[in-house]
Amino acid sequence: MEDSWRSDIALLIHGAFEEMYRECRHTDVDVIVDDRTFRCHRTLLAAVSPYFDAMFSSGMKESIDGVVTLHGVSKVNFESIVKFIYSGSKVVTKSNAEELLKASALFQIKQLHAKCEQFLLENVNNENCIGAWKLAKSHECPKLSEKAWGIIMYNFQDICRSEDFQCLDKDDLIEIITHEDLHISSEELVCDSVFRWFGADPEGRKQDTIHLFEYLRLPLLGSEYLLHEVEPLDIVNENSRCREIVKEAIQYQMLPSRRWDLNSPRVAFRKYASVEDVLIVIGGYNAVGEKVVDMLAYSFLQAKWFFLTPIPIQLGREFASIVYGNDIFVSGGSQKLDCLLRYRAENNDWYRCTSPVQGRRRHVMVAVCESIFVLGGYDDTIKDESKRTLSSVEEYLINARTWRKAGDMVHAVRSMSAAVSKEKIYIYGGILSDDKDSDHIQCFDTRLSTSSVVSFLPSPCKLTKTVVCDKHIYIVCTDGSILEMSDQGDAKCVHTMKYFNRRRFGALHRKGGLLLVGGESGNAISQKIVFLNPDKNWTEYTYSTTMPARANFGSLIIILQKKYLTRTFKSD
Incomplete structure (x- = not known):
């Protein structure tokens, strides 16, 4: 009333x-x-x-x-x-x-x-959404801004050809092309839109376009577009920073063996892309000691685990795994010493490759140029126990699908880790033939097929994991200490994690930092995933999502089509 x-x-x-x-x-x-x-x-x-x-x-x-x-x-x-x-x-x-x-x-x-x-x-519609968005931003209209922005994101392919788009200032353009919600079928569309924007006023927008190159995701372009549409541009030839960014993209495309060492903000997949990068966990043992052939993928985007196509055979423990380009290679293992398998990410399936001459486990495997090298390890089938620890190095030529003996390391060793720098393979520590822990840093030169001991670790160690991030090589030890190898070849401790004490964990490079996955702690299996950021005084971030209870597993990161992420994994 x-x-x-x-x-x-x-x-x-x-x-x-x-x-x-x-x-x-x-x-x-x-x-x-x-x-x-x-x-x-x-x-x-x-x-x-x-x-x-x-x-x-x-x-x-x-x-x-x-x-x-x-x-x-x-x-x-x-x-x-x-x-x-x-x-x-x-x-x-x-x-x-x-x-x-x-x-x-x-x-x-x-x-x-x-x-x-x-x-x-x-x-608001496709024709006026850019004007509406700019108006809303400057006059406190959150609802209008949200709706106009959504139209820009969803219909970018059409809107980027409009006159209003050509009139955007640099900061507004950056805000649009860097957003993760942009609906595009390929990054070529974004590059095309920026190049058209530049073409509308080449002289006035030259410096702005140079700055915009920082935000173009050039490594994700098709190689034809990169080499024929981007590299020949005058603005690239005239500016050193643009050339550096294009060179980075070409290296990403042309060096599949080193692709996952690259740390660049330009290697990032948008929310609505058909692919995403995922953490892979392969095989090993579960919490009750059962051998598993599961292949699991963790979606960073969805924070969920999914089943992929399982390994076709039992590998047991102590196999080696690497990523080459976007495929996974797995070799050896206690159940099948002379095995090499290849997982093709494009069709989510496994294939059997030619078997190596020397079967092994507890070995390391790395990719160099267009080859895979397996080094050292242990062969249970050799009668003379003193010779079971191996020094041999075998090379698998990926395109020819054949193996050859590449050479030998100076010291036979097992349970070590390895990294690649400039076509040289560095082998860190491990266990020697006399069962003593090694402090050697050995080097195998893949060009010359020669071996040498280049330096020594601060102390003997085994079961380490090595992560390469750009030109930095980090060796993660079981006691939580992290070593960095210098350009001179020696290694020093740069950080120590408290309460780590893990064995057989996974260690990978992701976005400039170290991703540490699971591992064994005494008789227990750790299910932690931890990210360490070297650039921020080794700040540690623990993922809220735990990993499946696995031991002696392989862990890698690949790019996978989202259509394969359908079967959700539930805890054992």
């Missing part, structure tokens, strides 16, 4: 003010806009507009002499504002909505501002 009373008196007051405005009764302020004067009531203007309230309360000249001159609004639009204030009439149209929104923001008339935003919200 009380609300109806308030409504009745409000209508009475509003109607009275409208009548008094028409008859110029009790008006006490002249508002001059262009060459027109509006005779208004201070009280009403101040009631609906904090802008006028502040003006009339400030003691300023306008509050004393009763004359206000306004700028930044046309007389036609101010007439609409006055009409809205005095009569509550529907004054917003297609032709004035944007200008009335700006004026209502200036005068802080939030009721009219809301009406303008709602009108624009109902009429």
Whole structure:
């Protein structure tokens, strides 16, 4: 009942003010806009507009002499504002909505501002979404901004060809092309849009376009487009930073054996891309000691584990695994010493490769150029126990699908780790033939097929894991210490993790840091996934999602089509 009373008196007051405005009764302020004067009531203007309230309360000249001159609004639009204030009439149209929104923001008339935003919200489309988005950003219209942004993201392929897109400033363009929600079928579309934008004003936009190269995801382009459409551009040839970025992309494309060592913000897949990078866990043993042939994928995007095609045979423990390009190779293992398998990510399936001459486990495997090398390890089938620890190095030529003896290491060793730098394989520690732990850093030169001991670790160690990030080589030890190998070949401790004490864990490079996966801690299996960031004083971040209970597993990161992420894994 009380609300109806308030409504009745409000209508009475509003109607009275409208009548008094028409008859110029009790008006006490002249508002001059262009060459027109509006005779208004201070009280009403101040009631609906904090802008006028502040003006009339400030003691300023306008509050004393009763004359206000306004700028930044046309007389036609101010007439609409006055009409809205005095009569509550529907004054917003297609032709004035944007200008009335700006004026209502200036005068802080939030009721009219809301009406303008709602009108624009109902009429935003592909043709005007960029203008609406920019307007909404500068005039506090969150709903309009959200809707216009969604249209830009979803219909980018069409919108990027519009005239409004060509008129974007650099910062707005960066905001659009860097967003993870951009719906595109390929990164070529983004490059095309930036190059068209540059072409609209080559001289005026040259420096901005050089800056934009930092945000183009060139490594994810097709090699034909990269070599024929990007590399020949004058702006690339003329600017050293652009050349560096293009070189990085070409290296990513042409060096599949080193692809996962690269740390670049330009290697990132958008939310709606058909692929994503996933953490792979292969085989091993589960919590109750059963051998498993599972292949599991962890989606960083969805924070879930999924089943992929399982390994076709039992590998047992102590096999080796690597990624070459986007395929996984697995060799050896306690159940099948002379085995080499290849997982093709493009069709989510496994294939049997030619078997190596020397079967082994507890070995290391690395990719160099277009070959895979297996080094050292242990062969249970050799009768002479003193010779079971191996020094041999075998090379698998991926394209020819054949093996050859590549050479020998200086010291036979097993349970070590390895990394590649400039076509040289570095082997860290391990267990020697006499069952003593090694502190050697051995080097096998794949070009010369020669071996040497280049330096020594701070102390003997085994079961280490090695991670390469750009030109940095980190060796993660079972006690939680992390060593870094210098350009001179020696290694020193750069960080120690507290309470680590794990064996047979996974260690991988991801986004400039070290991803440590699971491992054995005493008789227990750790299910932790930890990310370490060297650039931030080795800050540790523990994932809220745990990994499956696995021991003696292979762990890698690959790019996988999302269509294969359908069978969700549930804890054992």
